[in-house]
Amino acid sequence: MKSENLVFILSILLITLSFIIFLLIFFENPEVIHKFTGYVSTNYGYINLSVLTFVSINLSVDSVSWGVGTINAGENNATLYTVGNNSAVVQRGNWSAINVSAFVVENIGNLNCSISVQSGKNTHDFFNSLTSSNEQYKFNVSNKEVGSCIGSSLNTWVDVNKTSGGTKFCNNFGFKKNNNEIYIDVLLTVPYDAGNIGQQSDVIVITGDAV
Amino acid sequence: MLLTSMKMKNSSNPQSNNVLTIFIFVFFAVSLIFFLYTLYNLTVRTTGYATGYVNLTVNTAITINVTNDTVNWGPGTVTAPNTNASLVTSGTNAGTATRGNWSGTNAKALVVANIGNVNCSLALSGTKTAATFFGGTAAEQAYQWNVSNREVSSCGVWGENSMKDTWATVNTSAATVCNKLEYHTNMNEMHIDFKLVVPYDATQTGALSDVITISGSAAI
Numbered sequence: 001m002k003s004e005n006l007v008f009i010l011s012i013l014l015i016t017l018s019f020i021i022f023l024l025i026f027f028e029n030p031e032v033i034h035k036f037t038g039y040v041s042t043n044y045g046y047i048n049l050s051v052l053t054f055v056s057i058n059l060s061v062d063s064v065s066w067g068v069g070t071i072n073a074g075e076n077n078a079t080l081y082t083v084g085n086n087s088a089v090v091q092r093g094n095w096s097a098i099n100v101s102a103f104v105v106e107n108i109g110n111l112n113c114s115i116s117v118q119s120g121k122n123t124h125d126f127f128n129s130l131t132s133s134n135e136q137y138k139f140n141v142s143n144k145e146v147g148s149c150i151g152s153s154l155n156t157w158v159d160v161n162k163t164s165g166g167t168k169f170c171n172n173f174g175f176k177k178n179n180n181e182i183y184i185d186v187l188l189t190v191p192y193d194a195g196n197i198g199q200q201s202d203v204i205v206i207t208g209d210a211v
Numbered sequence: 212m213l214l215t216s217m218k219m220k221n222s223s224n225p226q227s228n229n230v231l232t233i234f235i236f237v238f239f240a241v242s243l244i245f246f247l248y249t250l251y252n253l254t255v256r257t258t259g260y261a262t263g264y265v266n267l268t269v270n271t272a273i274t275i276n277v278t279n280d281t282v283n284w285g286p287g288t289v290t291a292p293n294t295n296a297s298l299v300t301s302g303t304n305a306g307t308a309t310r311g312n313w314s315g316t317n318a319k320a321l322v323v324a325n326i327g328n329v330n331c332s333l334a335l336s337g338t339k340t341a342a343t344f345f346g347g348t349a350a351e352q353a354y355q356w357n358v359s360n361r362e363v364s365s366c367g368v369w370g371e372n373s374m375k376d377t378w379a380t381v382n383t384s385a386a387t388v389c390n391k392l393e394y395h396t397n398m399n400e401m402h403i404d405f406k407l408v409v410p411y412d413a414t415q416t417g418a419l420s421d422v423i424t425i426s427g428s429a430a431i
Contacts, residue, residue, distance in 0.1 A: 004228065010235045017242045021249055041275040041331070045321040045423035047405055049284035049298065049313060051345070051416045056291055108291035110411055176412050177294060 056109035057208040061085075061101060064186050069095030071192050077134040081187035084144065093190065102183040104144060105206055107175040113208035115149065115173045117141070117184060118166025120203045123159065126188075128195030136189035137202075141169040144181040149173050157187055165207070172211055274327040275427035279319055282306070282405055287313030289411040295351040298407040302361070311409060321403040322361060323425055325394045331427035332370065333389040335403065337381040339421045344407075346414030353408035354381050354421075358388045361400040367391040368430075378406055381421075391430045 064082060071078040071093050078093025085104070088097035107113060123137040138157040143149055149170035161167040174180050184206070282300055289296040289311050296311025298318065306318030325331055341354040355378040360366055368391035373379040375388065393399050403423070 007228070007232055007235055010232075010239055014235065014239055014242055017239075017246055021242070021246050041273045041327065041427040043275045043277045043323075043425045044280065045277050045323075045403065045425060046281045046283075047337075047407070047421045047423065048281065048418070049407065049409075049420075050286040050418045051409060051413050052286050052288045053416045054288055058291065106292075110289070110413065110416070 051110075053111050053210075054109045055111050055113045055208050055210050056107070057113070057115075057206060058106045058108045059103060059206065060106055060181075061104040064100060064103065066090075066095045066097075066100055066188070069093050071190060075192065077189050077191050079136070079187065079189045081140075082183075082185045084142065084183045084185065102185040103204075103206075105182050105184060107148075107173050107180040107208065109175050109208075111210045112175055113170075113173050113210050114168055115141070115151075115170035115182065116166045116168040116207045116209075117161075118164070118205045118207070119160035119162045120205075121160075122162050125162070126196065126200060126202060127191055129191035130193040130195055131191070134189065134191035135194070136187060138187040139167075139169075139204075140183075140185040140187065142183050142185070144183050145179050147174065147179050149182045160204075166205065173208065269328075271329045272327045273329060273331045273427045273429065274325070275331070275333070275425055276324045276326045277321055277425060278324055278400075279303075279322040281317075282319065282321065283317040284308070284313045284315070284407070285317065287311050289409055291411075294348070294411045296409045296411075298405075298409065300404045300406075302359075302402050302404065320405070321423065321425075323392075323401045323403060325365075325392045325399045325427060327394050327427070330367070330391050330393055330430040332387050332430050333366070333392045333401070334385040334387045334426045334428065335382070336385040336424045337383055337421050338424075340381070340383065341408070344415065344419060344421060345410055347410035347412040351408065351410035351412070353406060355379055355406040356381050356423075357402075357404040357406070359402050359404070361402045362398045365393055365398050365401050367393055381405075381423075385424070385426065392427065 066080055075092040079091040080093065080095055082088045082100060082102040085101045088100040090097050105115065117139055123135050124132060126137050127135040129135040137160050139160055140155065140157045141149065141153065142155050150172040151170040153169050158167060284298055284306065287308065293310040297309045298306060298311065298313055300306040300318050300320045302320050306315030308315055323333065339354065341352040342349065344354050345352045356374050357376065357378050358374045359376050366389035369375050370387040370390040392401065
């Protein structure tokens, strides 16, 4: 019995002593812990950039030019209008429709925007009909690419507007490829009694505001 | 051992018990010697008692330093009518922006140096993918890195090879690119270049950023 008790006590002492030695070693050599745990140095790098938002409107067709012509004899007026990128139409006159097509407006920014069109002249300013009749000057906005423009006045001939800001045709004009182009067709009815003869022109302003 | 002794007790073999007792005595004596030796060392070091001895311990340390820690492109836009812009760093040269108007003046590769005193492995991870970085059309965007030696033979043993001297998509989980990054001067630096392809229709706009975690661990 004596021997067995001694073995038991010594075993307890041995375990206790081993534990103390274990703690002392770790207390003295903390890097041992690092070795055991795979001592790691961590640092960081940073990638920074700023993507700016912008509205940019591009006119890929920026001119509607009818050239020279006259009203057919016996008519009170002649009507000229563009039809997208198809052949333009000339009625009761001899203007050439070759190479005459609608304005093409493209949103090349990275934001949707509205589109307003303002003319430099109204109808009478343009032709100055002596009888103030038989004269027209209109715009018709339509989608060149499906879903490009959302607005309430699409596909309709609307009298030009020379007041500041013009007429808003698109409440939301998209910028994403294949959905970001519209036509602005132009209709002119030239009166037989136009006071303005010779070369006539107008400048239109197309404004896009971020929405 | 205790269990063994218990079993021996039940076997009621006095000779075995005696052998066991002797073994335990020897064990105990050895442990005691170790204990006293350790205690002596500890006392000497903490009290400075030992005169005539110069003691020092050179610890091994892994320290990763990012000497150029920021790739900064600043503000810019994709030049219309392009559908994306590509921003690429090229080591210590100024970065290059194509199809966009970002400035590469402050866009240079990250430079990682092992300034510890042991070789280490090098693991990298980002926190974003191209989609979370930019949004927009998937086909028009990319977020990639390219890891290379800045000093010859800095990485002695390559690990994950997909981004070694070539462009690879940034990982969001740690990828060990180098298993053995040397610590010796003139062969302990690496470049991490980045390529950003910014889509024209990025849904994430304004200031964008990502953090790259660079970890050095004991070399394999």
